[in-house]
Amino acid sequence: MPWLTNKDASIPLTKDQVEGILKRYDTNEDGKLSKKELKAAFKKMGLRFCGWKVGRAFLHADIDKDGYINKEEMSELVKYASKWGIKTY
Ligand SMILES: [Ca+2]
Numbered sequence: 001m002p003w004l005t006n007k008d009a010s011i012p013l014t015k016d017q018v019e020g021i022l023k024r025y026d027t028n029e030d031g032k033l034s035k036k037e038l039k040a041a042f043k044k045m046g047l048r049f050c051g052w053k054v055g056r057a058f059l060h061a062d063i064d065k066d067g068y069i070n071k072e073e074m075s076e077l078v079k080y081a082s083k084w085g086i087k088t089y
């Protein structure tokens, strides 16, 4: 799994790939990402300050403020996370 060692994010991922990775961390399979699930995903992607970034990501991407990232909000999340070196094209 190349992205696990891709700490400098020099290999761009497609949005679909990033969404695919994130979906894998929906551990309770409710179709939404909780803060806990997102934090685990960010950690695995090699991001630093995961807790802080999860907070920022939720502020930005959790549009209906229910505390979960649903399918529709996922693309906002991916767009926002690209600032932290999760490169998408
Ligand atoms: Ca979930």
Ligand SMILES: [Ca+2]
Pocket: 061, 062, 063, 064, 065, 066, 067, 068, 069, 070, 073
């Ligand atoms: Ca939401």
